[in-house]
Amino acid sequence: MSGDLPEYYFRIRENGAAVFKVDTENRQRRIEMEEIAIANVRNGNIKPHGDRKLTAEETAVITDWIARRSAILTARDVDDIHRAVDHLNLVTQWAQSKASDAQLEDVTDALLLAMHDLRSVLVRKKAERLMSAEPTDD
Incomplete structure (x- = not known):
């Protein structure tokens, strides 16, 4: 099993990770993890x-992890937006077919304001892109 373990372990945190060097080559053959850095x-x-000084290899591994993690987080953001679009469609169907007058009264103003805000931002950003x-013409 110890041969399958990575050399470095990244404990995910809010803005990045705590980085640990994994050691299985010790007398007790236990897994030891030494914290070596914080990656943002x-x-x-x-x-x-x-007081640790990172080696060039450690810095390269952490830098590579930061790049891969950033790509994952970016992809998740886009996926979350696609899910939000799906959810808006489900809300529309609910409002049209299932919602009671009392339920609609409870959510209508909040939904209208949120949708108006979103529409305003999307229209402005689209205009900026265009x-x-x-x-x-110079």
């Missing part, structure tokens, strides 16, 4: 743990 996905910073894509 938002700004790409790598902060060594304590304006930046137009060739300029």
Whole structure:
């Protein structure tokens, strides 16, 4: 089993991960994990743990992890939006076919304001994209 373990373990945190070096080559043949750094996905910073100096290999492994983690989080954000679109469709179907007057009264204002806010942002962003894509006449 110990041969299958990765050399580094990343304990996910809010903004990144605590990075551990995994050691199975010890006398007791136990798994030991030494914290070596904190990796921040938002700004790409790598902060060594304590007085430790990171090797070039450790820094490269952590930098690679940050890039892969950022890609995963970006993909999740887009997937969440696609799920939100599905959920909006389900809400529409609910409002049309199942909702009582009391239920609609409870949620209508909040939904209308949220949808108005979203529409305003989407229209503004679309206009900005269209304006930046137009060739300029100089």
